[in-house]
Amino acid sequence: MSTESPIAPTAPPLTKKALTADHPTWCPGCGDFAVLASFYKMLEKRQLPHQNIVTLAGIGCSSRFPYFVNSHGAHFIHGRAVPFASGVSLSRPDVHVFLFGGDGDGFSIGGNHLEHGARKNIRLTYVIMDNFVYGLTKKQTSPTSPIGYRSKTDPTGAIDQPVNPIKKLITAGATFVARSHATQVNHMIQMMERAHDHDGFSVVEILSECVEFFPGAFDAANPRKNGQFQIIEEKTWDGSAEDEARHDVTDEIAAYKLAGLPFPGLFGVFYDAARPTKNALEQKWINSSREKSRHASDLELLQASFDRIK
Amino acid sequence: MPTSAPPVTDASANRADLRKEHIKDAVIRLAGNSQDGIQSAGAFLARLAGRSAQEVMTYMTIPSTISGGPSIFQVRIGTGEVLSAGDEADFLVVFYQHSYEEHIGFLKEGGILLYDSDHVEPDTQDKRFVYVGVPITGLTVEALGGTAKDKGKNIFVLGLIARVFHLDTIKLEKLIQEKFAGKDESVANTALSAFHAGYAYPVGDVLVQLYHFEPGDESGPPQITMDGNQALAYGLLAAGIRYGAGYPITPWSSVMETLRTELPKYGGLFVQAEDELAAVSMALGFSYAGNLAVTGSAGPGISLKTEAIGWASMAEIPLLVINVQRGGPSTGLPTNVEQSDLYQAVFGGHGDSPRVVLAPKTVEDCFYIALEAARIAREFSTPVFILSDASLATRIEAFDEPDLPALMQPTAVDLSPRGPDFKPYPLNAITKHAPPGTLIPEGGKYPVVTGLEHDEFGHPTGSPQLHVDMTAKRRSKLQTLATQIPTPAVYGSQAGDTLLVGWGSTYGPIHEAVKLANTEGYEIGAIHIRYLNPLPNGLENLFAKFRRVVVIEMNDGGLYGYGQLASILRARYCDPKIESLTKTDGLTYRVREILNHVLKP
Numbered sequence: 001m002s003t004e005s006p007i008a009p010t011a012p013p014l015t016k017k018a019l020t021a022d023h024p025t026w027c028p029g030c031g032d033f034a035v036l037a038s039f040y041k042m043l044e045k046r047q048l049p050h051q052n053i054v055t056l057a058g059i060g061c062s063s064r065f066p067y068f069v070n071s072h073g074a075h076f077i078h079g080r081a082v083p084f085a086s087g088v089s090l091s092r093p094d095v096h097v098f099l100f101g102g103d104g105d106g107f108s109i110g111g112n113h114l115e116h117g118a119r120k121n122i123r124l125t126y127v128i129m130d131n132f133v134y135g136l137t138k139k140q141t142s143p144t145s146p147i148g149y150r151s152k153t154d155p156t157g158a159i160d161q162p163v164n165p166i167k168k169l170i171t172a173g174a175t176f177v178a179r180s181h182a183t184q185v186n187h188m189i190q191m192m193e194r195a196h197d198h199d200g201f202s203v204v205e206i207l208s209e210c211v212e213f214f215p216g217a218f219d220a221a222n223p224r225k226n227g228q229f230q231i232i233e234e235k236t237w238d239g240s241a242e243d244e245a246r247h248d249v250t251d252e253i254a255a256y257k258l259a260g261l262p263f264p265g266l267f268g269v270f271y272d273a274a275r276p277t278k279n280a281l282e283q284k285w286i287n288s289s290r291e292k293s294r295h296a297s298d299l300e301l302l303q304a305s306f307d308r309i310k
Numbered sequence: 311m312p313t314s315a316p317p318v319t320d321a322s323a324n325r326a327d328l329r330k331e332h333i334k335d336a337v338i339r340l341a342g343n344s345q346d347g348i349q350s351a352g353a354f355l356a357r358l359a360g361r362s363a364q365e366v367m368t369y370m371t372i373p374s375t376i377s378g379g380p381s382i383f384q385v386r387i388g389t390g391e392v393l394s395a396g397d398e399a400d401f402l403v404v405f406y407q408h409s410y411e412e413h414i415g416f417l418k419e420g421g422i423l424l425y426d427s428d429h430v431e432p433d434t435q436d437k438r439f440v441y442v443g444v445p446i447t448g449l450t451v452e453a454l455g456g457t458a459k460d461k462g463k464n465i466f467v468l469g470l471i472a473r474v475f476h477l478d479t480i481k482l483e484k485l486i487q488e489k490f491a492g493k494d495e496s497v498a499n500t501a502l503s504a505f506h507a508g509y510a511y512p513v514g515d516v517l518v519q520l521y522h523f524e525p526g527d528e529s530g531p532p533q534i535t536m537d538g539n540q541a542l543a544y545g546l547l548a549a550g551i552r553y554g555a556g557y558p559i560t561p562w563s564s565v566m567e568t569l570r571t572e573l574p575k576y577g578g579l580f581v582q583a584e585d586e587l588a589a590v591s592m593a594l595g596f597s598y599a600g601n602l603a604v605t606g607s608a609g610p611g612i613s614l615k616t617e618a619i620g621w622a623s624m625a626e627i628p629l630l631v632i633n634v635q636r637g638g639p640s641t642g643l644p645t646n647v648e649q650s651d652l653y654q655a656v657f658g659g660h661g662d663s664p665r666v667v668l669a670p671k672t673v674e675d676c677f678y679i680a681l682e683a684a685r686i687a688r689e690f691s692t693p694v695f696i697l698s699d700a701s702l703a704t705r706i707e708a709f710d711e712p713d714l715p716a717l718m719q720p721t722a723v724d725l726s727p728r729g730p731d732f733k734p735y736p737l738n739a740i741t742k743h744a745p746p747g748t749l750i751p752e753g754g755k756y757p758v759v760t761g762l763e764h765d766e767f768g769h770p771t772g773s774p775q776l777h778v779d780m781t782a783k784r785r786s787k788l789q790t791l792a793t794q795i796p797t798p799a800v801y802g803s804q805a806g807d808t809l810l811v812g813w814g815s816t817y818g819p820i821h822e823a824v825k826l827a828n829t830e831g832y833e834i835g836a837i838h839i840r841y842l843n844p845l846p847n848g849l850e851n852l853f854a855k856f857r858r859v860v861v862i863e864m865n866d867g868g869l870y871g872y873g874q875l876a877s878i879l880r881a882r883y884c885d886p887k888i889e890s891l892t893k894t895d896g897l898t899y900r901v902r903e904i905l906n907h908v909l910k911p
Binding site: 018021022050052054067071072075076077080081083084085087088089090091092095112115116282285286289290292293296298299302303306308309310 | 488536617
């Protein structure tokens with residue numbers, strides 16, 4: 001299960017230049033540019049071994065991400081990026097798995113996988129660029145489109161109750177759930193760093209405006225557009241009176257309640273709890289199985305199975 | 311309850327002449343309900359045959375109901391080559407009236423009907439058979455003492471059979487003890503009591519003649535006994551497969567259960583995913599990460615995996631896909647056999663998405679085909695299908711123990727550094743991916759694997775010429791593989807009247823049919839196609855040697871009268887003499903069915 005990867009002793013520092021690949025194909029003004037810039041920044045700060053970074057995605061505008069990062073990467077099929085990334089994560093403890101996608105990929109076609117990836121607490125970081133619309137296919141209703149949104153598939157306005165991503169993630173069992181906004185670069189970097197530090201299934205939902213098909217969707221949370229970017233105040237456990245009112249990120253019910261606030265809601269970490277990852281639980285089983293068989297070689301193990309059916 | 315009532319019998323004396331004392335081969339069918347444990351009694355016989363260097367093949371039916379229902383287990387034991395589970399039974403054991411009525415037609419003339427006289431009243435006026443009535447239920451209850459009720463009558467019958475066929479009781483007792491090792495001692499003791507009670511029953515009073523199997527040649531390598539799904543799982547372990555993902559479905563599930571249990575011992579992992587889509591996607595994640603992985607299912611699940619398998623073709627990520635075929639379409643016949651997923655395996659993707667398709671012919675071949683599939687997947691960086699089926703999955707065979715030290719494959723992930731000019735998709739070579747963790751030196755570009763059409767570096771492209779070239783690249787590696795596949799050998803007559811062509815589990819009955827027809831003077835040969843996509847080269851030369859070519863398979867003749875392989879061969883060779891014999895009754899071919907068709911004027 002463990003894989004030794006050769007780390008070059010004289011590896012050059014990881015710079016934005018080294019991390020930059022193709023020029024993004026996104027529309028000018030797309031929120032995803034800032035998400036990409038924040039990701040570069042976060043990697044520069046972390047200085048992970050270059051060859052151990054892996055950037056994965058499903059299908060959608062934001063899922064073009066791997067082409068724009070010079071790292072190992074895979075552009076998989078629509079909706080199935082979570083199980084694909086899980087396969088990488090579970091078999092390669094030495095690599096850092098970063099997964100990118102949009103609201104359609106994550107909450108609609110891939111909704112079931114999001115549930116189970118979260119439940120199993122697979123170690124990976126998933127950034128969901130939520131623009132409330134299908135952009136790549138040019139303006140159809142998405143699972144997060146608000147009621148009343150006029151799209152090509154809801155010309156008189158969307159009528160279906162939208163998904164509340166944070167509520168969905170909390171109830172599914174994700175162990176780190178945060179929310180950010182593509183106009184807030186420092187906040188995005190912070191959230192990505194904390195998500196990456198978290199040992200488990202960590203998700204950051206980033207409201208990322210589609211300037212083409214849903215312009216102004218997130219102005220209500222953009223101070224430069226007279227909106228309010230309101231950050232969750234987390235408990236510091238200093239025993240002070242004001243700390244009483246702050247949010248306990250390990251409190252699932254409190255997190256769920258915060259997620260129910262009316263749009264544009266709050267930003268920051270809603271939930272951050274420790275629970276053993278599937279990676280660790282499987283490794284535990286592997287270790288105890290190996291011990292029970294006294295670390296027999298593969299050949300000895302299979303030979304012993306054959307000896308039992310002679 | 312009668313205790314030691316004399317066996318009910320009739321007509322035995324005057325038919326004894328039909329039976330030989332020393333036999334090379336016998337077909338024993340046990341018919342009862344699925345909860346009677348007839349499978350485990352049959353499995354003991356199969357294991358015994360394996361330990362006695364005898365050939366053995368079993369056949370079973372299981373109802374697809376949740377619990378209970380009529381069920382059979384048939385075991386054919388022979389000293390020579392055993393190719394099929396047998397068209398007729400020499401010895402039929404029936405537990406219930408319905409078992410008798412359903413299966414008496416399967417007993418050959420002169421055969422023995424052993425029945426539970428507590429439940430069955432046979433028509434003893436039918437003088438074709440020898441009737442041996444034994445109060446199986448009553449005697450089992452008596453032998454085991456009330457609390458177990460009639461549980462254990464399967465082992466009682468095993469004792470009876472051991473007596474009738476002079477089986478090696480020491481080996482059988484050892485098998486029983488091994489089977490219950492680890493459980494409470496009383497369990498094995500109860501089973502042994504039932505076995506001894508059956509063995510002690512004075513069945514010889516009726517059957518003036520008992521049987522002896524001619525001894526097997528025990529000088530060869532030891533034999534191992536298992537079913538096809540086990541053989542696939544062990545083959546994957548030998549092939550160095552350490553990761554996989556699946557979702558439960560009959561008749562595939564036992565492959566994943568074995569891998570889930572075994573892989574952690576090898577430091578690997580098999581994940582039960584939330585659905586088939588996740589299973590194939592996770593397996594591709596394992597493969598992308600440098601660990602060639604396996605997923606599998608039956609037809610309905612393979613349908614769900616299809617999109618991701620197309621991605622594997624496009625991104626050139628190796629993957630093993632096992633389809634343990636059952637009757638379809640849709641939920642179909644979940645516990646019956648069919649070979650109707652060949653088109654799905656070969657063509658079941660959108661776009662031009664070449665993949666390799668192999669099919670094992672026997673339980674033994676399930677082991678070796680896993681090794682071959684893994685070799686091809688690694689060398690050609692391609693998805694490879696293994697088309698097994700319900701009959702291979704559940705039947706037990708004994709075969710020579712594989713030479714594991716020679717066969718075991720390495721498992722290490724290849725993270726050797728690549729040059730700065732590394733390309734994941736070179737046009738002039740077969741793709742060899744650099745998994746995550748591989749260092750690409752400064753000045754180089756880290757690879758992105760993708761389902762979009764791409765250039766040599768994995769950049770998306772809309773270039774018409776690149777789509778032409780990349781499509782050819784993905785196809786031509788399979789053409790290269792085709793040149794390496796052996797042309798199948800012809801079995802039986804090397805030229806002449808009729809060439810039978812089979813694939814998958816029809817191997818046994820087809821070859822037995824050829825053997826029989828040859829002894830009767832017919833010029834009939836057979837080839838078995840193990841590599842279905844790409845096909846081996848040179849088949850046309852074999853077809854040219856025969857007047858007729860008959861492709862035999864378990865699927866529908868379709869709109870134009872040709873089964874799935876027959877259609878592919880006709881499209882490939884444009885040879886109008888290629889005929890088709892198909893069936894869709896969900897049962898394996900009987901030798902007689904094949905001969906009746908082939909020999910008809």
